[in-house]
Amino acid sequence: MTPPVLPAGSFGGFVQAARRSGHLVVQPRMGMSDPYLMREGLLATRRADASTVGTITLDSYTRVGDHEAARRALAEGVPLNGYPIVAYSTATTRAVTDGIAGTGFPVQVRHGSAAPQDILEAVVAAGLTASEGGPISYCLPYSRTPIEQSVANWEASCAILARLREHGAEPHLETFGGCMMGQLAPPGLLVAISVLEALFFRQHGLRSVSLSYAQQTHPEQDEEAVTALGRIAAALLGDLDWHLVIYAYMGVYPRTPGGARLLLQEAARLAVRTGAARLIVKTSAEAHRIPTIAENVTALEAAARASEQVRPTASVQDTGIHQEALGLVQAVLDLDQDLGRALTKAFALGVLDVPYCLHPDNAGQARSYLDSAGRLHWSDTGAMPVRGTGRGVGRMTSAGLLGSLSYVQQRFDRLAVETAGLRQLTSPAPQKEYAR
């Protein structure tokens, strides 16, 4: 089987074209409740000096399906943390994207819902064709919805998007599985869930997908993980259009602009070196608040510049991430012919177990930790078919958790100070001449 021929203007086609011409596609995480601001944000993204795709991120009320609360907030003038696409009419959303979204500038709608049917109906009605998520990644960390219910919701959601093919469009869906919990999930598990969600999308009619991976705490470990993700995708998804997408670090972000910039540059390097085609950026305001449009544009352009200075290099050390991920994928596939049922069983049996995840359907036996070099390891693997590497490291304390969660923030803030100091040393300011 060969991948589908992608129509012009499709999300997947745009990303593949950019990839062929050697450009990393960069994308913001942008969502405003004011339609005029949302349009302005899309325009600014399109005009940025980079190969960009647009983002409409939805607000939290829409994400949990409380469209009444979103409408009330709009009526009362309470600003939301994203664009409430269901509360607004189709005409409003079409006015937001009119003349901006389309060939040369695809727009992806990002939501975070375990029951996204009404969201995707609104997306399709507004003429948009790309979204993201997954039955696991938008259920476990972000909802209380039972996994079985989330699986049913996502089957229906895939069908809503797949229907677009009857009208000549090629819908695109991205897995969020490589971003589980944002931080502290060992890479093998992230790769496995990302692959499993892509397989789920394929089972339910999608032919253009992307597989996500969120930058974690150690550059070499991340390179190994993304390389493994690409290898497994190539082996299992050859009949689809697919690409890899990297998320700039999703955990506690550096406080200093310099630290934030260095971390984003490292994410761009990770993307290019591993052959990923797209990067979701973060801004220097991330540690403090929801960023402005201008801050987003600055981040997009900074990431694009950083990506231009890197060449793809594929030689990475093999510490066993590929084997761990493939083992998890195979163990889940062995549970049932149907992927939805297999995923549900996998969590019930603890074959998949997300560390620190509070969802009632998660086994909650698995635990992870950072070693002194910043690599993520399992301290407890629960019932998962993986080898633990750090048994006996002791119970996670609140101080230990805080230290792990802020490891990247502290490392990059420190790095920013050191870099600034080094610049001063290597190019000293003109010294005042003293009379002899």
Added chain:
Amino acid sequence: MELDNHPCPPALGPGAQGLDVVVTSVASDAHTWNLIYLQLLLEELGHRVTNLGSCVPDQLMVDECRTRRPDLIVLSTVNGHGLNDGRRVIGQLRDCAELRTTPIVIGGKLGISGAEQGSHVGELVNAGFDAVFEDSAGIVGFHEFVRALPAARRALPAGGLR
């Protein structure tokens, strides 16, 4: 970074019982690291924690708290809707006779701009919260607030006062 494996010093004096604490997010907030951190912190201080997790619907929060009758209810939210969600749900909690005098606090990132530091406190206290702890700096105040609670509770004779 190695994990900190040093046991925490016992936070409660001899004879202290510890509190029953409900830690919860609000309906629209999916973040959980804040909840996990608070659970570990409170447990290290010798308290017992029921963690309701993320995206807790108002009615579920009210039902759980009425059933459990905790000594302290901690709402933690960081998605920027805290002011809006907090002032709505506190009314429902306070409407329950069982929870009228229960210490209830809220903390986290409560607005979307980051610039409104402190401006929510009065509004949320007026709405019925006993205390408001904004952003990460608020953890010091939270610590002190919790530390002050057991003494008052312990002073109560078995069965409580009328």
